[in-house]
Amino acid sequence: MLTKGDEYPLHQTPEPMALSGGNRNFYDRYFFNGYSADGSIFFAAALGIYPQLDIMDAAFCVSIDGKQYNLRASKRMGSERLDLTVGPITVTIVEPLQQLRLTVAANDSPVTADILFSARHQPIEEPRFIRREGPRLMMDYTRMTQNGDWSGTISVDGQNIDIGHCRGTRDRSWGIRQVGASESQPPPAGAFPQFWWLWTPLNFDHHACFFHSNDDGDGMPWNRRGVVDTIARSALEFEPKAIDLSYHSGSRRIKQVQLETGTGSLSITPRTGDAARTFYMSGLGYLHPVWGHGMDHGDLEVDHDVIALDPAPAIDMTTIHIQALSDAVLTVDGSEHQGIGVVEQLFIGPHASSGLAGPMDPAA
DSSP, X not given: OOOGGGGSSOOOSSSOTTOOOSOTTEEEEEEEEEEOTTSSEEEEEEEEEXXXXXXXXXXXXXXXXXXXXXXXXXXXXXXXXXXXXXXXXXXXXXXXXXXXXXXXXXXXXXXXXXXXXXXXXXXXXXXXXXXEETTEEEEEEEEEEEEEEEEEEEEETTEEEEOTXXXXXXXXXXXXXXXXXXXXXXXXXXXXXXXXXXXXXEEESSOEEEEEXXXXXXXXXXXXXXXXXXXXXXXXXXXXXXXXXXXXXXXXXXEEEEEEOSSEEEEEXXXXXXXXXXXXXXXXXXXXXXXXXXXXXXXXXXXXXXXXXXXXXXXXXXXXXXXXXXXXXXXXXXXXXEEEEEEEEEEEXXXXXXXXXXXXXXXX
C-alpha cells in the first residue's frame, strides 16, 4: 500500500498514507470560488479525495452570460492521494497556504483554464464540526477558509477571459461526512432530516471577513463563528448571539443578513434578485443525483453540461444549495468599508427562529 505520500513526513498513524482510519466516509477536499465585482463572471472548482472508496473527483464551473457551464470528472485513484489530476482538472500546490494553481486542459466541454489563487491572509480555522443523528456519527471534520486574489485566464466557448480583476475564497476540509452511495439503512429520522448552513466569506480592500453558522431546527447554533482579519496586522474572532436575517418571499433564499462583530457590524445583501449572480453548487456535485461526491463512475469518467440561470427555479435538491454573489458593508470602530463576497446557503427542514417549516417550504 505504499504511495508517493509515504515519502513525506506527514504520517498520523502507524499505517501507510494510503490508509485513513476505519470510516468509509472519510474525505479530504479542496474548494475554490472567484468572481468579478460587477458579477459578469463567477467561477468555482472542487477536488475531493475519498481514500476508503478509492475514488477522487473534481469539478470546474463558470457562470457567465446567464449560463452556468459545469465540467465534472471522477477516477479510481489506486490509493495515490498526491496525484491531484482528475481527467482534465488539476490542482497544484505552488506554496502551501499561500498559492494554488488550477488548470483545466482541453476537453469536450467549452471550458479550459490556467489560473492561480494567491492568499490575502493566513487561513482561518473553523471550529471542528461534529454532528450526530441519535447514535450515528454524521459529521466530524475540520475546515480552513482563506480569501485571495486570482490571476490567469479562463476560456469559455473560445472567449479568453483575464481574471486578474477577480477575488474569491478557497477552503480545505477533511474528516468524516456522508460521501459515495447512500447508506442501505439510514438513521430512523432520515439521512438528511434538517440542515441549516450559512457561510459568508467576504473581501474588502483592507479586510477579509468570514462568518458561518450551523443551526438546528429551533434556530439554535451548534457551530458558529466569525472573523474580521485586517490582512496585515491581526484577526479578531467574534461569535454573535443572534443573526438578523430575512428571506425573499416565496423562496428559501436570503434577502439580507445583519450581525454584530464586537467592534462594529456586518451587513450582507445577496444579489439573488439577479439570476446571473446565483451559483448552483450542484455544478460541483453537491446534492447532485448522479455526480454526488464520491460516487463511483469507473476508472475515469468526464462529463459536462450547461444550465440556464433561472430567476425563480423550482425548489429541489439541485437548486436549494447556492452561493449568491453579495455586497457587504463592514463597520469597524465607526468606519464603513464596502466589500463583496458570497452568501452560501443550504436550508433543508425547519428553522423556527427565521420562520422556515417543513422539508423545503418557502418563506412567507
